[in-house]
Amino acid sequence: MLINNIEQGYILTPDHTKTPFLPEHFDPNYWQQQNAIVGTKEGRATAWFFRHNNQISVLKHYWRGGMVGKLLSDQYLFQGLKSTRVYKEFLLLCELEQRGLPVPSPVAAKISTSYCIYRGDLITAAITGATSLCEVLQTREMTLNQLNKIAQTIAQFHRAGVYHADLNINNILFNEAGEVYLIDFDRGELRTPSHSWQKHNMDRLRRSFYKEAGKWPTFYFTDNNWEQLNLAYKQALAR
Numbered sequence: 001m002l003i004n005n006i007e008q009g010y011i012l013t014p015d016h017t018k019t020p021f022l023p024e025h026f027d028p029n030y031w032q033q034q035n036a037i038v039g040t041k042e043g044r045a046t047a048w049f050f051r052h053n054n055q056i057s058v059l060k061h062y063w064r065g066g067m068v069g070k071l072l073s074d075q076y077l078f079q080g081l082k083s084t085r086v087y088k089e090f091l092l093l094c095e096l097e098q099r100g101l102p103v104p105s106p107v108a109a110k111i112s113t114s115y116c117i118y119r120g121d122l123i124t125a126a127i128t129g130a131t132s133l134c135e136v137l138q139t140r141e142m143t144l145n146q147l148n149k150i151a152q153t154i155a156q157f158h159r160a161g162v163y164h165a166d167l168n169i170n171n172i173l174f175n176e177a178g179e180v181y182l183i184d185f186d187r188g189e190l191r192t193p194s195h196s197w198q199k200h201n202m203d204r205l206r207r208s209f210y211k212e213a214g215k216w217p218t219f220y221f222t223d224n225n226w227e228q229l230n231l232a233y234k235q236a237l238a239r
Contacts (some may be wrong), residue, residue: 021108026121032034036152078118086120129176151232153180168208
């Protein structure tokens with residue numbers, strides 16, 4: 001990973017990056033002025049999809065959640081570059097990509113500092129034709145083959161010691177070929193494989209199914225679907 005010092009902050013890029021990234025590249029308004037925005041996706045925060053160097057990339061800003069977020073919005077206490085959530089997520093993505101795990105390729109990240117606070121932005125390569133598991137379940141039920149693919153992918157990460165801090169059905173994506181990816185590794189980390197945290201991940205995933213089911217007028221998910229997914233996961237984890 002390359003670390004470039006800028007005025008009041010840093011820009012991070014993978015070692016193989018040939019094109020430099022500038023501070024304005026992390027501002028959605030810049031890409032709008034270039035007529036490069038090709039889409040957006042609303043969640044807790046807006047993700048901006050833009051075309052650059054013949055590639056579609058995704059720009060996200062780091063926002064705080066919960067009660068703290070209502071007060072501090074996007075401000076974090078700065079205790080050194082390597083302590084920032086941005087640095088940690090970018091470094092983890094670089095490592096996971098090198099290991100061949102199905103994650104969005106890291107493109108660049110920016111940490112903006114001001115006195116004792118920082119703000120952050122992350123750019124990753126877009127996953128072609130991506131559709132979240134949550135979006136699919138609003139239209140149809142998962143096939144057994146798709147449930148197995150999801151289970152095997154999660155087990156692949158868990159066997160590698162990858163802890164996902166927010167494993168939910170919005171962070172599980174299918175690309176246009178039907179392959180499964182995991183996204184959003186903020187606060188994720190590499191750990192020694194352990195039943196305890198792996199179960200915590202799966203419990204969180206299970207809760208997200210039922211939470212999202214209560215939001216949508218149609219949602220194709222049953223207890224039997226979960227049992228199939230969980231069984232396939234346990235079988236894949238044991239390999």
